[in-house]
Amino acid sequence: MDQSHIRNFSIIAHIDHGKSTLADRILQITGAVSEREMREQVLDSMDLERERGITIKAQAVRVMYTADDGETYQLNLIDTPGHVDFSYEVSRSLAACEGALLVVDASQGIEAQTLANAYLAIEGDLELVPVLNKIDLPAADPDLHARALADLIGDDPDQVLRISAKTGEGVKDVLEAIVTRMPPPTGDPAAPLRALVFDSVYDQYRGVVAFVRVVDGEIRTGQQVRAMATASDFAAEEVGVMSPVMTPIGHLSAGESGYVVTGLKSLVDLRVGDTLTLAGSPAESPLPGYREAKPMVFCGLFPVDSDEYPDLRDALEKLSLNDASLVWEPETSQALGFGFRCGFLGLLHMDIIRERLEREYDLDLITTTPNVEYEVTTTGGELLEVRSPVDLPSPNHIEQIEEPYVRCTMLVPQDFVGAVMGLCQERRGSFVTMTPIENRQQVVYDMPLAEIVLDFYDQLKSRTRGYASLDYEMIGNRQSPLVKLDILLAGEPVDALSMIVHRDSAYARGKGLVERLKETIPRQMFEVPVQAAIGGKIIARETVKAKRKDVLAKCYGGDISRKRKLLERQKEGKKRMKHVGNVEVPQEAFLAVLQLDGQSQQ
Amino acid sequence: MPGDPAGVAHLYVHLPFCAARCGYCAFVVEVGREDARDAYLGAVRAEIQRADRLLGPLESVYLGGGTPTLMGSGRLRDLLDEIRPRCAPGAEVTVEANPETVDAALVAGLADAGATRVSLGAQSTRDHLLAALDRRCGPDQVRRAVDAVRADGRLRLSVDLMLGVPGQDGGDLAADLDWVLATRPEHVSWYELEFKEGSAIARGGAAPPDEDHAADLYEQAIAGLEGAGYRWYELANFALPGAECRHSLAYWRARDYVGVGVGAVSTVGARRWRNAPGLDRYIAALGAGGDPPRSVEQRDADVCRRERWMLGTRLDEPLDLAWAGPADHPEAIERLAARGLLERHAGTVRLTRRGRLLQNAVVQEILDFA
Numbered sequence: 001m002d003q004s005h006i007r008n009f010s011i012i013a014h015i016d017h018g019k020s021t022l023a024d025r026i027l028q029i030t031g032a033v034s035e036r037e038m039r040e041q042v043l044d045s046m047d048l049e050r051e052r053g054i055t056i057k058a059q060a061v062r063v064m065y066t067a068d069d070g071e072t073y074q075l076n077l078i079d080t081p082g083h084v085d086f087s088y089e090v091s092r093s094l095a096a097c098e099g100a101l102l103v104v105d106a107s108q109g110i111e112a113q114t115l116a117n118a119y120l121a122i123e124g125d126l127e128l129v130p131v132l133n134k135i136d137l138p139a140a141d142p143d144l145h146a147r148a149l150a151d152l153i154g155d156d157p158d159q160v161l162r163i164s165a166k167t168g169e170g171v172k173d174v175l176e177a178i179v180t181r182m183p184p185p186t187g188d189p190a191a192p193l194r195a196l197v198f199d200s201v202y203d204q205y206r207g208v209v210a211f212v213r214v215v216d217g218e219i220r221t222g223q224q225v226r227a228m229a230t231a232s233d234f235a236a237e238e239v240g241v242m243s244p245v246m247t248p249i250g251h252l253s254a255g256e257s258g259y260v261v262t263g264l265k266s267l268v269d270l271r272v273g274d275t276l277t278l279a280g281s282p283a284e285s286p287l288p289g290y291r292e293a294k295p296m297v298f299c300g301l302f303p304v305d306s307d308e309y310p311d312l313r314d315a316l317e318k319l320s321l322n323d324a325s326l327v328w329e330p331e332t333s334q335a336l337g338f339g340f341r342c343g344f345l346g347l348l349h350m351d352i353i354r355e356r357l358e359r360e361y362d363l364d365l366i367t368t369t370p371n372v373e374y375e376v377t378t379t380g381g382e383l384l385e386v387r388s389p390v391d392l393p394s395p396n397h398i399e400q401i402e403e404p405y406v407r408c409t410m411l412v413p414q415d416f417v418g419a420v421m422g423l424c425q426e427r428r429g430s431f432v433t434m435t436p437i438e439n440r441q442q443v444v445y446d447m448p449l450a451e452i453v454l455d456f457y458d459q460l461k462s463r464t465r466g467y468a469s470l471d472y473e474m475i476g477n478r479q480s481p482l483v484k485l486d487i488l489l490a491g492e493p494v495d496a497l498s499m500i501v502h503r504d505s506a507y508a509r510g511k512g513l514v515e516r517l518k519e520t521i522p523r524q525m526f527e528v529p530v531q532a533a534i535g536g537k538i539i540a541r542e543t544v545k546a547k548r549k550d551v552l553a554k555c556y557g558g559d560i561s562r563k564r565k566l567l568e569r570q571k572e573g574k575k576r577m578k579h580v581g582n583v584e585v586p587q588e589a590f591l592a593v594l595q596l597d598g599q600s601q602q
Numbered sequence: 603m604p605g606d607p608a609g610v611a612h613l614y615v616h617l618p619f620c621a622a623r624c625g626y627c628a629f630v631v632e633v634g635r636e637d638a639r640d641a642y643l644g645a646v647r648a649e650i651q652r653a654d655r656l657l658g659p660l661e662s663v664y665l666g667g668g669t670p671t672l673m674g675s676g677r678l679r680d681l682l683d684e685i686r687p688r689c690a691p692g693a694e695v696t697v698e699a700n701p702e703t704v705d706a707a708l709v710a711g712l713a714d715a716g717a718t719r720v721s722l723g724a725q726s727t728r729d730h731l732l733a734a735l736d737r738r739c740g741p742d743q744v745r746r747a748v749d750a751v752r753a754d755g756r757l758r759l760s761v762d763l764m765l766g767v768p769g770q771d772g773g774d775l776a777a778d779l780d781w782v783l784a785t786r787p788e789h790v791s792w793y794e795l796e797f798k799e800g801s802a803i804a805r806g807g808a809a810p811p812d813e814d815h816a817a818d819l820y821e822q823a824i825a826g827l828e829g830a831g832y833r834w835y836e837l838a839n840f841a842l843p844g845a846e847c848r849h850s851l852a853y854w855r856a857r858d859y860v861g862v863g864v865g866a867v868s869t870v871g872a873r874r875w876r877n878a879p880g881l882d883r884y885i886a887a888l889g890a891g892g893d894p895p896r897s898v899e900q901r902d903a904d905v906c907r908r909e910r911w912m913l914g915t916r917l918d919e920p921l922d923l924a925w926a927g928p929a930d931h932p933e934a935i936e937r938l939a940a941r942g943l944l945e946r947h948a949g950t951v952r953l954t955r956r957g958r959l960l961q962n963a964v965v966q967e968i969l970d971f972a
Contacts, residue, residue, distance in 0.1 A: 523813065525963055526941055548817035550962040551837050553794040555916060557614055557853045558867040561874060561899060564909060567962070567971040574966070582937075 001074050003255035004184045008213060010078040010093055012118060013103035014111035014469065018133040022103060022165035022174070023061075023077060029171055030063035030075070032244055060096075060198075060211050060257040062241040067179045075178060076241075076257035078198065078213070080117070086345060087473065088293055089199065091120055092273045095289055096198040096213035096257060099127040099182030101174065104149055106132040106140035106162070109438050112411045112469035118152060127182045128153045129161065131174060136164040148438035185215075185255030192283040193217035195252070195260075195276040197227070200267055202321040206237070208264040209246075211257070212276060215287060218253040219260065224279035228286040232269040233279045237261040267324040293325035295343025296404065296474070297350055297453050298387045300331050300368035300496065301357070302339030304576055304587060308363055309338045315361035316340060319353060326353060331388065335496040335580045336366055336590075341388055343373075347453055366578070366590045369499045370453045375402040375477055389498040392484045395535050401500075402477040404449040407432065409442060409471045416464040417441050423459055427451035428480075428502060446475060450500070485510050487517070488531040488538075492581045496590060511540040516592040521585055523547040528583050609658020610870060612852040613685065615646060616863030618668040618881065625736030625806070626764075628798035630865030630879040631668050638881055642863075643677045645888035647684045649862040652893065656860055656870055659690035662849035664698075671703035675711035682715035689716070694848045696721055696760070702739040704747035706754065713756035719847075720751055721760040721791075727781045728774045731767045735795075736802065748785050758845060760789035765819040767795050768808045775819050779826040788845035792823045793838045817959065837916045837961060854917050856910045864894075872906060874899045908969045915961055920950035934967040 013019035026032075060079070066072045080093040094100065100121045104110055121128055130149040132142050146160040161177060163170030187194075199211040212219070219225065221239045226232070238261040240248035252258045264270050272293070275286035303312050316328050326349075331341040344350040350370060357363050374386040377399040386392050408429070412420045420443055421431070429445035436442070452472065460468050485506055487497035497517075501509050510532030517530045521544050528544040552563050577584040619639060620631040632638070650657075663685055670678065678697070689695065696719040697712055704722065712720065726732055727741040751759050763778055782790055794816060797804045810816070824834055832840040836854060839847065852859055860868045864884045867876045877884065878895040887894045901909070907927035914921040929935055935951060938944040943957035943964055957964055965971075 525938075525943065525960055525967075547813070547960060547963060549813055549820055550960045551794070551958075552962055553796050553838055555837075555853070555913065556850060557859050557861055557869065558865070558876075560853070560869070560909060560913065561867070561876075564905070564912060564971065567912065567966060567969075570962075571966060571971045 001253075001256070003186065003189075005071060006074045006076070006184055006255040007099065007178050007182050008076045008078060008097045008185060008255070008257055009099045009101060009178055009182055010080045010097045011101045011103055012080065012114060012121060012128075013101075013133075014105070014108070014114045017103055017105040017108065017111075017114070018165045019103055022101070022131075022133065022163075022171070023079065025165045025168055025171045026075075026077060026175065027061065027063060027244055029168070029175065030065050032061065032063040060213075060242055060259070061244045062258065063243070065175050065179070068176060069179075073179050074256070075175070076213075078257060086349070087116070087120070088291065088345075089272055090117055091124070091289065092196065092198045094121050094124050094126060095287075096196050097126055098185055099129060099178065101131050101178070102128045102149065102153065103131045103133050104145055106135045106142045106145055107137045109141075109145045109440075110148055110152065110411065112409050112442075112471040115152070115411065115437075115442070116409065116471035116473075122153065128155075129174070129177045129181055130155060130159065131161045131163055133163055133165050135162045136167055136169070144438065152437070187215040187217075187254035189216070189218065189254040191216035191254075192281050193219055193225075193276065193278045194283045194287055195219055196287050197270060197272055197274045197276060199272060200270050200324075202267055203261075204321075206261050206263070208262045208267055208270050210260045210262055210270055210276065212252070212260055213257045214252045214254055216254055216283070217278070218251055219276065219278075220251040221248070225260070225262070225276050226279040226282060227270050227274045227276055228282070229274040229290050230269055230271060232264060234262045234264050234269075237263050267321060271324055293345060295325065295327050295373075296346055296449060297344045297370050297372060298341060299344075299350065299370040300333060300336070300339050300341050300366075300388065301328075301354070302333065302336035302366045302368070302496070304364035304366055304578075306337045311361065312340065312357070312363055312365070315357050315363060316342070318361075319356060323353070325349070333368075333390075333496045335494045335585070336368075336578060339366075343387065347457070364576070364587075366496075366587050368496045368590060371500060372404050372448075372450045372453060374482070374500060376400075377402075386500075389484050389500050390495050392500060395483070400479050401482045402479050403482065405446055405475050405478045406449045406452060406472040407475045408445045408447050408452070410444075410460065410468050411437060411440050412443055412464055412468045413440050416468060417443060419463040420460065420468060423456075423463055427456060428505075447472075448478075448480065448502075449474075483534050485513075486533045487513060488529070488533060489517075489521075489580050489583045489585065490526075490528050491531075493533075494580050494585075506534055507539050510534075513592065514540045514542040517589055518542040518544055520589040520592050521583070524583060526582075610653075610656050610858045610860050611658055611661040611690070612849055612857060612859040613650070613657065613660050613663045613688075614849070614859060614861040614863075614866055615650075615663070615665045615670075615681065615685075616668065616861065616866040616877075617642075617646075617665055617670040617673050618864050619672040620667065620669045621672065622736075622738060623802070624738075625734070625803040626795055626798070626801050628800040629668070632864075632881050635881060636672070638885065639673055639677060641885045641889075642881060643673070643681060645885045645894075646681065646863050648888040649894065650684060650688075652888075653860050653862065653868075657688060660685070660688050660693050661690050662694040662696075662852060663689065664696045664849040666698045668698075669700045669703060670697050671699045671708060675708055679711060679715040682712075682717065686716045694718055696847070696849060698723065699747070700739065701744045701747035704750050706750045709750045709754040709757060713754055717757060719758040719760065719789075721762065721789075722747055722751070722787075724761045725764045726767065726770075726774070727778055728770075731764070731770055731774060734768050734803075734808075735764070748787075758789065759785075759787040760791065760847065761785070761787045763790065763792045763823075764795050765792060765823055766811050766816045768803075768811070770811075770819065772818065772822060775822050776826075779823065783826070783830050786842075788842050789847055790827060790832060790840040791838055792827070792840065794820065820959065833918070834958075835918050837958060851917075854913045856906075856913050872901045872903075874901060908965075908971060911969055912965050915951075915953055915965055916958075918952075918958075920947065920952040923949050923951065929968045930970040931968055938964055938967060 011019045061077045063075050080090045142162050146157045150157040194216040195212040195214045197210045223236050225236050238248050241258040273290035277283040325345050327343040328340045376384040379399050424445040429447040432444040434443050481503040483503050485501050486493045514530045514532050527546045530542045531538050532540040618632045695717045697717045698721045724744045797810050827840045858870045865879045875896045875898045884894045910926040945952050
């Protein structure tokens with residue numbers, strides 16, 4: 001199809017603002033999905049996504065639309081992930097588009113995530129079409145939010161579309177706006193092939209499937225193709241489009257989006273952001289913007305039952321097939337045995353992986369405190385990348401430690417600005433700016449990522465009654481006075497409970513932690529001191545009192561089997577405990593470190 | 603392990619009739635089925651006769667319930683007449699009784715029929731605790747029942763008491779203790795209230811007391827009774843010298859026993875069987891000349907060994923390792939000894955006082971219950 005009749009667009013929206021409903025409605029109106037086939041959220045295929053109402057994997061769906069001008073247009077809807085952890089994927093998806101629908105809930109208004117992605121789109125020179133969704137809701141305030149939305153993108157409030165994706169009202173206008181307001185692609189059909197990989201998935205039968213936007217040239221089934229960044233060559237086994245299921249069409253030309261079945265066996269060979277070209281007549285340079293997805297958050301994952309170690313390895317291998325940004329390597333803990341240190345793009349990514357491991361692979365896992373990657377310069381001048389507190393050299397060998405910082409953008413109702421600023425101060429944030437947006441304040445702080453990865457988001461939500469929204473971006477490393485906080489049970493350090501903390505908060509953290517551990521660890525047959533220490537110096541102590549009474553009251557002839565079975569069940573329960581020295585530690589204890597001290601919650 | 607070659611020496615008879623179900627009860631009891639008592643008595647006698655080939659001279663007999671005394675003196679006498687010829691000289695014959703059913707005539711009838719011991723389910727002398735337990739009798743009835751037993755003078759007296767009842771404080775326990783010491787029964791069973799699944803008290807949402815409070819009460823009871831000359835011979839049982847319950851000791855020493863009646867359990871050698879609950883099918887089966895419906899558990903050598911440990915360590919007497927069999931974790935014995943929870947001496951182990959309070963955890967360390 002000639003490029004003037006092609007539109008590539010995506011939908012930018014905050015979680016729950018109705019992106020998936022709008023996408024489904026577009027499929028329905030254009031006839032890509034029949035009424036009967038219509039299923040809620042066609043585009044979000046994974047259960048977990050459906051459950052959380054978020055999109056993890058981007059995909060491209062082609063629909064044909066006959067506009068009011070009588071012409072038929074090819075519309076490629078490129079779905080984008082909806083979370084800050086996946087902002088690199090978002091940026092690649094946006095790079096595949098010329099325009100984007102900026103969808104905002106007419107009762108909620110703009111959220112931080114919308115803002116962040118809107119800026120990404122503006123930076124990428126995308127034509128933004130502002131859309132207020134859910135105007136059928138009683139709490140909708142379209143006038144207020146239309147003004148704010150128009151301000152945000154420098155548009156006229158009249159240009160803001162008012163729709164209800166749920167009822168279908170105004171969706172036709174959205175399709176018209178896509179055709180009339182968004183520009184067509186402008187690649188060179190005669191140039192050597194350059195296609196942007198904006199997503200890839202692993203299919204166990206077909207290998208890696210790349211979702212691509214052809215910028216220049218053309219790709220055909222059977223051609224020898226090269227991924228430029230990873231330098232992997234493969235044959236394009238099938239070229240097609242999603243409409244909305246995989247439909248082979250043999251070729252994609254400049255301006256079009258679709259998929260390529262590569263036959264590659266691992267996502268490592270084909271990364272999001274890479275450029276496909278023809279192996280026989282390669283393009284001179286790849287498309288700009290590729291970078292390797294770098295894990296930001298790390299934690300140890302250990303099977304509760306050490307016999308499940310091989311199962312955990314298998315499960316991680318399988319998940320990695322479809323998730324190139326998940327990294328992992330074996331880790332051994334004195335307390336927890338054999339497991340893996342895993343790296344994630346962010347907290348949500350970590351939660352999703354952990355949940356999938358537990359749910360889809362039926363594994364019981366202990367997760368250690370998430371931490372970031374520290375850059376440590378030793379006194380010998382060596383530069384170390386430390387991803388686990390265990391690997392931190394002893395204090396006298398450390399010249400300096402740098403930790404990653406992020407710029408946090410929060411949208412906060414006026415009433416909660418004080419609370420949010422207080423929270424950011426507690427978490428070592430430094431104030432950057434504050435700007436009013438609509439009836440709210442956009443508050444920007446620079447903060448250590450380490451302070452975000454624990455419970456910052458939960459705290460932000462709870463201190464603003466759920467009204468604040470958060471986005472953050474990496475701004476590089478900064479030097480900080482950090483120390484390793486060790487936890488000792490019955491005098492023995494427990495490696496899995498160690499953490500790296502700021503020197504000034506070490507005492508409060510240590511105190512809070514030993515208090516929570518005292519509550520979590522059941523009484524044993526002997527007294528168990530719980531201590532927090534820095535470099536061998538004890539800074540806080542609690543004691544789990546010795547158990548005083550543990551008897552089965554009555555045991556006569558009719559009770560013996562029942563009592564024995566009770567003991568068997570108790571033994572089964574004890575198996576779920578981890579033995580640290582002689583101390584039996586329940587799994588929850590390892591989660592105790594995830595909550596911060598009680599002080600910060602007041 | 604094979605059964606006792608001389609035959610089983612311990613017989614339990616379950617008499618399930620009750621006037622009402624108490625709040626803490628999850629036993630096999632039958633409320634309001636007094637019309638079935640004659641038929642039940644006949645069935646029990648038939649089951650005893652069917653067990654003839656297993657039984658040797660009986661050294662102990664225990665009529666438990668339910669409320670055995672609700673059977674009425676006549677039927678109890680008939681039952682004891684059935685049993686008495688099977689008893690060895692000097693056998694211990696215990697009848698359980700709820701205080702409100704005990705008067706001079708009943709006591710005389712039991713003693714005449716050969717009972718040697720009565721076990722009185724007092725539970726407490728405190729009004730608010732009896733109310734919490736849904737007991738039908740008040741403190742006065744408990745006192746009158748004791749007086750009746752003492753006035754007759756032929757039966758040894760055991761009383762059951764409870765600790766850990768919701769609302770019970772140290773003062774309540776001291777009051778019960780004072781009463782016990784004044785009454786001076788030969789034997790005292792002082793159980794911690796179990797929040798059994800299915801009992802009204804558990805369903806009602808009452809929570810067990812916290813560990814420290816329960817431990818305080820337990821230690822208070824032990825100290826009080828020991829101070830008055832009682833021997834803390836089993837975790838929940840106390841006796842004046844020589845007045846230990848021989849029937850219960852048979853359980854804790856892992857001896858064979860035969861139980862008859864609905865829900866009763868028998869253990870002979872490796873085999874354990876349990877009569878199904880349900881009065882009607884029990885009566886029908888025995889009436890038809892067969893065994894009552896039963897479930898059978900065949901215990902392997904490891905199960906028997908672990909049970910000997912589990913039961914034997916409840917007693918204050920040393921556990922003979924040659925008899926009990928090896929520990930699954932011999933190193934745990936060292937560790938527990940080092941922690942002062944257990945003592946070793948010439949092929950025996952014995953829990954220390956602190957170890958006894960933690961008996962459950964101690965056997966968990968030593969044995970693999972799996």
